[in-house]
Amino acid sequence: MDRLKGKIAMVVGAGSIGPGWGNGKATAVTFAREGAAVFCVDRNAAAAEETAGIITGEGGKAAAFTADVSRAADVEAMVAACLKTYGRIDVLDNNVGIAEMGSVVEVSEAEWDRVFAVNLKSAYLAMKHVIPVMQKQGGGSIINISSIASIRHLGISYVTYATTKAAMNQMTRTSAVQFARDHVRVNAILPGLMKTPMVAHSAGLAASYSAGDVEAMWRARDAQVPMGHMGDAWDVANAALFLASDESKYVTGIELVVDGGVTLKVS
Numbered sequence: 475m476d477r478l479k480g481k482i483a484m485v486v487g488a489g490s491i492g493p494g495w496g497n498g499k500a501t502a503v504t505f506a507r508e509g510a511a512v513f514c515v516d517r518n519a520a521a522a523e524e525t526a527g528i529i530t531g532e533g534g535k536a537a538a539f540t541a542d543v544s545r546a547a548d549v550e551a552m553v554a555a556c557l558k559t560y561g562r563i564d565v566l567d568n569n570v571g572i573a574e575m576g577s578v579v580e581v582s583e584a585e586w587d588r589v590f591a592v593n594l595k596s597a598y599l600a601m602k603h604v605i606p607v608m609q610k611q612g613g614g615s616i617i618n619i620s621s622i623a624s625i626r627h628l629g630i631s632y633v634t635y636a637t638t639k640a641a642m643n644q645m646t647r648t649s650a651v652q653f654a655r656d657h658v659r660v661n662a663i664l665p666g667l668m669k670t671p672m673v674a675h676s677a678g679l680a681a682s683y684s685a686g687d688v689e690a691m692w693r694a695r696d697a698q699v700p701m702g703h704m705g706d707a708w709d710v711a712n713a714a715l716f717l718a719s720d721e722s723k724y725v726t727g728i729e730l731v732v733d734g735g736v737t738l739k740v741s
């Protein structure tokens with residue numbers, strides 16, 4: 475308890491795309507259980523409010539905010555609203571991400587631009603507006619939710635997903651160096667095969683694994699992992715908790731792989 479006591483944490487993509495626990499929702503709740511006040515942002519107002527409601531229902535502190543963070547005006551409004559509500563931002567968790575299927579040959583130009591806006595531009599915009607706040611405060615911790623798809627071909631055809639996440643890794647590293655003197659730490663988490671609503675609901679993902687059968691997809695994903703099973707949203711949340719807390723005060727620019735060993739394998 476109290477590993478984030480007194481901190482203000484902004485979780486972007488704090489809702490879940492379907493019933494159950496997504497990475498952002500579990501992260502927001504974990505941060506609050508450790509003492510942070512959590513500013514829960516999502517494009518889906520009901521999803522942001524659900525997460526904030528879980529936190530306040532447990533006696534924690536949270537506020538919900540609706541924004542499409544692929545849009546600069548929404549991100550500026552989000553940062554202003556958090557400062558108005560809580561006065562500072564100690565932790566920024568950039569969790570928004572979508573997986574759309576297709577190779578470079580198949581993806582349309584419009585789809586390419588859309589996934590880059592949602593997965594990558596969103597994190598750039600949030601960092602652009604939050605880092606100056608953290609510099610003035612004397613520091614902060616930024617956590618970018620990437621994926622092992624940024625460093626491996628997972629056998630799934632989703633070039634926009636893999637490419638945006640790879641770019642996010644390098645944005646993390648270069649920003650970590652550039653803002654280290656300001657005590658602004660920037661790290662990435664690379665989740666592996668997690669059992670979350672996002673995976674169940676991403677169009678074409680179950681089709682890639684198992685002709686659309688979600689239960690068969692879960693079995694196939696379990697079988698790929700050296701530990702014998704997928705991870706869950708709490709595994710990502712606990713990694714984020716470490717990076718958000720002062721326990722990681724000398725850690726910046728890393729890619730924290732949370733994958734049960736799957737990237738260690740050849741196949």
Ligand SMILES: NC(=O)c1ccc[n+]([C@@H]2O[C@H](COP(=O)([O-])OP(=O)(O)OC[C@H]3O[C@@H](n4cnc5c(N)ncnc54)[C@H](O)[C@@H]3O)[C@@H](O)[C@H]2O)c1
Pocket residue numbers: 486487488489490491492495496497498499515516517518521541542543544568569570571572592596619620621622664665666667668669670671672673707
């Ligand atoms: N589940 C996995 O196996 C896995 C593996 C690797 C990485 N990841 C990463 O984890 C992150 C998502 O995890 P999750 O389980 O919380 O997903 P999720 O889809 O359940 O939740 C993400 C939330 O982001 C919101 N969102 C989407 N676009 C938005 C936008 N433009 N503006 C504001 N909000 C927006 C959605 O409404 C949703 O509530 C993604 O970055 C994803 O790439 C997941």
